[in-house]
Amino acid sequence: MDELEVTDKALEAHRLLNRTTAPYPGQASVSELFEQCVARFSDSVAVVHGSRRLTYRELNALANRIAARLLAHGSCEGRIVGVCARRSPELIASLLAVLKCGGAYLPVDATWPDDRLAALFEQAQCTVALGDAAANLSARLPGVTTVPIEEAGSVENTASIEDTASIEDTASIENADAADDPGNPAATTSAEAIAYVNFTSGSTGRPKAVPIQHRAIARLVFRARYTTLDESSVLLQLAPVTFDAATFEIWGALLHGGTCVLYPSAFVRFSELQRVLEQEKVTDIFLTTALFNSILDEAPQTLDSVGRILTGGEAHSLRHIARALDRYGPDRLTSVYGPTECTTFATYHPVRALRADENALPIGVPIQNTRAYVVEAGRLCEPGETGEVLLAGPGLSPGYLASPEATAHSFATVRLGGVIERVYRTGDRAYLRDDGVLVFQGRLDDQVKINGYRIELGEVAHHLDACPAVKQSHVLVTEDPTGQKKLVAFVVPEHEGCTPAAVRGYLAGRLPGYMIPGEIRIRDGFPLSATGKVDRAALLAAGP
Incomplete structure (x- = not known):
């Protein structure tokens, strides 16, 4: 256990920062909380997908039918179950089905390479998966028992992964009367049990x-501090289910009796997004920083109807934030920050105005039942x-x-001011401002976030270096004038067959x-700095 040095000034500042305790149902499982909503809001709309609308009763019945099918393949209590499906009511019901059976869901994307899928399933010791027809998991993962989400004789889900909207009017398994409900499974789940597993990029090449x-x-x-969540909430489900923002989008609605509106297409089109937001009267939307910036640049009217706009995942452009304040006014925009290891959001900052001396948007203060500490060299920092x-x-x-070394590196137990805390080391640097908010100051390592996805440059470099056509590689992040980030890989070829297309195909x-990487640039060699490190500025200055 690490004993942190503290001063009275530092301890008082952090005490004020961390007054976040609020009552919440910390002894109940997600499935219990959802079933309580079914009892209270049975005829309220739970899920919307295009023209399809499922009430809480219908969604619960659908989840129970999938759960029964899953249980027919054996007990799921304490096991991890893969879920691979397009955005649809069946996807949401599948997540619920796994939880109802006492399992934890592992969401994966059908577009990921077979080798990566197999590696993730093996690492998670996942031997059972729920999949829709488009996922084709039986052929791709022969060692995994695949339970079909669709019932025999129901919807023929032959549309492409990109064409989720094309099946929205076809008959599917929720068309069975809600009375055709086998009932909630008897499995019991504690609040300490695992509900889901997300994979993040790993610096060794192993997620x-x-x-x-x-x-x-x-x-x-x-008891959310960063927005209002209740039975009147209508949340847009826009993020890939493999991205932890989906946790907020789905359960923020379905554990309160609100409505979860599934974006009907695989790719965002601003005109369609605006139509969905207006038509469904969406109250809350989460957008990655990059997508938020693109909307402001190209179609700011898209968000005019939304009550609360949450955005985060990367450092914000103050220019875009200023434009958003001008367009949407105060009290509608909130910046949120948090690593996957702290369940989606850890801090929030309602953006009401920009200070004249501001050079970075604050990440704010901790959300409810969350605490944050700024520490340097074993000492609690003062403001x-x-x-x-x-x-x-x-x-x-x-x-x-299955990663005890990584766990020991990132999680620790500390004592400060007589209080013992289990903490997660974020690798992010910040300081506590004079008005009591945290201001982000960059990373300790080369981990980056692009479009909300956390990426270790080392993992990308690991796979580049393994490519037979590549002799050396180096990966950087560039930023255009709008603040948009992208990965750029620099490659020294092993032979003439090393082309950007060949390297990209290998990585795919x-x-x-x-x-x-969005760009792969071929180089004869890498320029070095005086200290013998790759000169990043010189690499970029050489152009494409």
Whole structure:
């Protein structure tokens, strides 16, 4: 256990920062909380997908039918179950089905390479999966038992992954009367059990599996300080289900009796997004920083009808924030920050105005039942001093699956002012401003966030270096004048067959699309600085 040095000034500042305790149902599982909503709001609309609308009763019946099918393949209690499906009511019901059976869901994307899918399932010791027809998991993962989400004789889900809207009017399994409900499974689940697992990029080339407990989800969405969540809430489900923002979008609605509106297409079109937001009277939307900036640049009217706009995932452009304030006014925009290991959001900052001396938008203060500490060299920092952000509270993951070394590196127990805290070391640097908010100051390592996805440059470099056509590689992040970030890979070829297309094709078989560099530049060699390191500025200055 680390004993942190503290001063009275530092301790008082952090005490004020961390007055976040609020009552929440920390002893109930997500499935219990959802079933309570079914009892209270049975005829209220739970899920919307195009013209399809399912009430809480219908969604619960659909989830129970899928759960029965899953249980027919054996008990799921304490097991991790893969879920691979397009955005649809069946996807949401599948997540619920796994939780109802006492399992934890592992969401994966059908567009990921087969080798990556197999590696993730093996790492999570996942031997059972729910999949729709488009996922074709039986052929792709022969060692995994695949349980079809669709019932025999129901919808023929032959549309492409991109064409989710094309099946929205076809008959599917929720068309069975809600009375055709086998009932809630008898499985019991504790609040400490794992509810889901997300994978994040790992610096060694091996992704890290982050398990999240039921209690952590409840901590995220109950008594929320960053927005208002209740039965009148209408949340847009826009993020890939493999991205932890989906935790807020789905459970923020379905654990309060609100409505979860599924964006009907695989790719965002601003005109369609505006139509959905207006038509469904969406109250809350989460947007990654990059998407938020693009909307402001190209179609700011898209968000005019939304009551609360949450945005985060990367450092914000003050120019875009200023434009958003001018367009949408104060009290509608909130910046949110948080690593996957702390269950989606850890801090929030309502953007009401920009200070004249502001050079970075604050990440704000901790959300409910979350604590943040700024620490440097074993000492709790006083206001104005920059250090690493440590997070604590019931939102923390219990640690990485099957990775004790990574867990020991990122999670620790500290004592400060007589209080013992289990903390997550974020690797982010910040300072506590004079008005009591945290201001982000960059990373301790080379981990970056692009379009909301956390990426270790080392993992991308690992796969580049493994490419037979590549002799050396180096990966950088560039930023255009609008603040848009992208990965750029510099490659020294092993032979003449090393072309950008060949390298990109190699990576496509091993990495998801968001981790493949947007540019691959061929170089004869890498310029070095005086210290013998790759001169990044010189690399970029050489042009394409």
